[in-house]
Amino acid sequence: MTGRTHDLAAFTALAGTIALVPLTKLSLATAMVAFSANMIGGLMPDIDQPTADLWHKLPAGGLYSRLITPLLGGHRYISHSILGFALFSFLSYYLLQATSHVLIVDSHLVWWSFLIGYGSHLIMDTLTKEGVPWLFPIPIRFGLPPMKIFRVRTGGLVEKFLIFPGLIIINVYLVYAYHNKFLQLLHHYIR
Numbered sequence: 001m002t003g004r005t006h007d008l009a010a011f012t013a014l015a016g017t018i019a020l021v022p023l024t025k026l027s028l029a030t031a032m033v034a035f036s037a038n039m040i041g042g043l044m045p046d047i048d049q050p051t052a053d054l055w056h057k058l059p060a061g062g063l064y065s066r067l068i069t070p071l072l073g074g075h076r077y078i079s080h081s082i083l084g085f086a087l088f089s090f091l092s093y094y095l096l097q098a099t100s101h102v103l104i105v106d107s108h109l110v111w112w113s114f115l116i117g118y119g120s121h122l123i124m125d126t127l128t129k130e131g132v133p134w135l136f137p138i139p140i141r142f143g144l145p146p147m148k149i150f151r152v153r154t155g156g157l158v159e160k161f162l163i164f165p166g167l168i169i170i171n172v173y174l175v176y177a178y179h180n181k182f183l184q185l186l187h188h189y190i191r
């Protein structure tokens with residue numbers, strides 16, 4: 001999937017979570033950092049390719065990409081697996097802990113938001129022809145549906161005209177069906 005679709009998928013997963021879990025009070029700063037963490041999580045697994053969108057968004061991203069991408073073993077390896085997900089969960093957790101005295105936000109919410117973005121990426125990539133090596137280092141790629149021919153080609157017509165608009169429709173539905181909850185979040189819970 002393209003970065004644009006991953007951004008939207010991460011946002012959709014976050015909106016779905018907000019719709020389904022009980023609301024908690026949070027600061028505006030936490031809301032903004034959590035939103036950014038969700039986007040970063042949604043693009044993070046693709047840091048294994050030097051052309052990843054995330055690299056372009058970082059200052060001197062090209063330099064880092066040349067250092068880090070070889071460590072991840074090539075596109076769609078460890079960062080696209082349960083093991084990689086666990087690894088990035090730990091890393092982001094300790095990074096948030098380490099910065100907690102500088103970054104005055106609810107790091108727990110920010111962390112969850114990052115994980116939701118990351119998870120959404122792996123699920124979306126599972127729908128593509130290449131599939132995802134969920135059980136890395138076992139070299140099997142999983143995809144849905146299991147027959148490759150029915151899966152999506154990255155950047156292809158199905159992604160552009162079915163998956164992307166489909167995600168927009170899901171968001172419209174969520175806002176419509178749970179409008180009270182979203183309004184409550186904006187008016188009463190974010191301080």
Ligand SMILES: [Zn+2]
Pocket residue numbers: 001045046080121125
């Ligand atoms: Zn990916």
